[in-house]
Amino acid sequence: MSEQVPVRLTQLSHGGGCGCKIAPAVLQQILANVPAGIVPPQLLVGTETSDDAAVYQINREQAIVATTDFFMPIVDDPYDFGRIAATNAISDIYAMGGTPLFALALVGMPVNVLPVTTIGRILEGGESVCRAAGIPIAGGHTIDSVEPIYGLVAIGLVNPNNLKRNSGARPGDKLILGKPIGVGTYSAALKKDQLSDTDYAAMIDATTRLNTPGTLLACLDGVHAMTDVTGFGLLGHLLEVCRGSGLRARVNVADVPLLPKAQAFAEQGFITGASGRNWASYGSAVNLGAHGDLTRALLTDPQTSGGLLVACAPDTVTEVLSSFLQQGFGQVAVIGDVQAGTPGIDLI
Numbered sequence: 001m002s003e004q005v006p007v008r009l010t011q012l013s014h015g016g017g018c019g020c021k022i023a024p025a026v027l028q029q030i031l032a033n034v035p036a037g038i039v040p041p042q043l044l045v046g047t048e049t050s051d052d053a054a055v056y057q058i059n060r061e062q063a064i065v066a067t068t069d070f071f072m073p074i075v076d077d078p079y080d081f082g083r084i085a086a087t088n089a090i091s092d093i094y095a096m097g098g099t100p101l102f103a104l105a106l107v108g109m110p111v112n113v114l115p116v117t118t119i120g121r122i123l124e125g126g127e128s129v130c131r132a133a134g135i136p137i138a139g140g141h142t143i144d145s146v147e148p149i150y151g152l153v154a155i156g157l158v159n160p161n162n163l164k165r166n167s168g169a170r171p172g173d174k175l176i177l178g179k180p181i182g183v184g185t186y187s188a189a190l191k192k193d194q195l196s197d198t199d200y201a202a203m204i205d206a207t208t209r210l211n212t213p214g215t216l217l218a219c220l221d222g223v224h225a226m227t228d229v230t231g232f233g234l235l236g237h238l239l240e241v242c243r244g245s246g247l248r249a250r251v252n253v254a255d256v257p258l259l260p261k262a263q264a265f266a267e268q269g270f271i272t273g274a275s276g277r278n279w280a281s282y283g284s285a286v287n288l289g290a291h292g293d294l295t296r297a298l299l300t301d302p303q304t305s306g307g308l309l310v311a312c313a314p315d316t317v318t319e320v321l322s323s324f325l326q327q328g329f330g331q332v333a334v335i336g337d338v339q340a341g342t343p344g345i346d347l348i
Contacts, residue, residue, distance in 0.1 A: 007113060009081060010191055013072030013147045026281070044160060045096070049167040049244035052092040052227055055158065063160045067092035070106045070151020074187050074304050075204075078118045082125025082150060084207045088230065088305035089152035090133055094211040095228040095308060097164040097218025098156035100133050105140030108149035122150050133210055162218040166227040166237075167244025169311035173224055175249065175336045176320055178213065178329050179206055179307025181234055181298065182262025188270035189261075199261055206259060207305040213323045214308055222316025229306035233278045235286055235299045235345055237309060241338075242285075245311075248341030252348055253295055257331040266297050274302040285344040295347065311338060 039046060044063055045055040053067035069089040073081045086103070093100045105126060109119050130137050130152075137152070186203040189195050195203070217223045225245060229237045234256065242249050278300040288296060307329070312320050317334060324332035336348075 008076045009073035009078060009148055010076055044163060045165060049165065050240045051166050051244075052095040053098075055096060055163060057160050061159055063158050063163065065093050065096050065098035065156040065158050066153070068106065068151065068153040070149055071304070072147050072149055074183075074207075075190065078121035079125040080204055080208070082122040082127075083129050084204075084305055085150045086126035086129035086152055087208050087210055089154050090129070090135075091211045091228045091230075091305060093154050093156035094214030095164070095226050096156075096158055097162050097214055097226065098158035099215050100135045100154055100156045102135050102138045102155055103130055104153040105137050106149070106151045106153065107140060107142040108145035108147070109142070110146055110148060111144050114148065122148070126150065126152065129208065129210070158218065164214075164218050164223060164226040165244070166225055166241050168225040169241055169245035169247055169338050170224050170313070171247060171338065171340045172314065173311040173338050174314055174317050174334050175238070175251070175338065176310040176312065176317065176324075176332065177229070177234070177257060177307055177335050178211065178310070178324050178332050179209065179229075180257035180259045180262070180331045181229065181301055181303055181306065182259035182265070183207060183303045183306065184272040184275060184301040185262050185265040185270050185298070186259060187304070188272050189265045189268075192270065194265070194268075194270065202259055202261075209328070211308050213327050213329065216323050217308075217310060217320060220312070220316055220319060222313035223310060223320065224313070225311040227309050229303045229309050231274065231302045231304070232282075233275065233300040233302055234309070236278050236282055238345060239282050239285055239343070241309065241311060242343040242345065245338065246343060247338040248343060249336055249338045249345045250348055251299075251336040251345060253291055253299075255333055255335045256299070257333045258298065262298060262301075263294070266294055266301075271297045272302055275300045278302065287344065287346045289347045291347050299347075307332075
């Protein structure tokens with residue numbers, strides 16, 4: 001009798017991580033004819049600027065931050081999959097400047113394909129991240145699905161005076177990125193069994209590092225806008241900042257931090273389909289300058305549980321960088337600035 005081959009999580013899904021996101025242009029078409037819903041004055045942030053979470057004010061000093069995020073496996077280890085998905089979901093609370101309060105689990109699993117122990121390990125991974133964030137998983141919902149899906153509803157609090165939208169950037173602000181990019185290239189290489197143990201460790205370290213500096217940065221008057229970089233890539237989420245703020249960004253490509261093998265993997269052709277879909281959706285608003293296809297692939301690379309992107313006044317840069325460095329974000333970098341102009345991005 002032959003030995004049963006373990007099921008690889010990534011083989012059960014047609015996409016992985018935030019690369020599963022519907023492309024920006026397609027999403028815009030879907031939402032175009034959806035009628036506007038109720039918008040009470042207490043709803044400080046809704047869908048108007050494609051921000052990271054909804055924010056609803058409950059009194060002068062408190063507002064609820066609510067978000068949800070879930071996806072299919074980006075890695076085969078079930079515990080790591082749970083950790084990455086939970087970290088990614090909670091990130092939206094930090095990106096608004098909030099403090100997480102609790103979470104609800106969203107679980108869809110092919111129960112006739114995956115052993116219950118594997119499913120349990122996914123949930124354990126998510127629980128471990130919530131424990132690190134200091135919050136409970138207070139409930140959730142489960143379904144039997146064809147592909148494995150895991151994520152969270154995350155709820156937090158923020159002082160309305162400290163709320164950081166993605167649309168608050170001001171002319172002259174510097175752009176700071178908290179984590180290196182390249183997760184999509186790593187996931188593509190993983191599916192082809194091209195990641196060494198060291199490469200895998202670097203990917204897990206980046207994708208399971210909670211964006212905790214967001215809560216502290218919210219208290220800085222010089223921080224004008226924040227978002228997190230996920231499935232639409234660095235350029236896509238920066239473009240949301242530009243359009244929401246009515247400004248134009250310049251990105252110094254040489255200053256953008258990369259995971260150690262990101263460029264090499266991209267050169268070898270380990271590029272996700274989501275990267276091409278991202279560029280097709282918003283590439284017309286990006287001036288590549290002298291840069292070519294490799295740069296385009298990296299800057300549109302879908303990030304899963306990516307870093308915070310911060311727009312801040314020049315005299316606040318040192319304090320922002322210090323906040324990141326003190327919490328272990330060793331590759332934080334100033335990557336450009338924003339100025340008056342037609343919303344878009346120039347690569348220099």
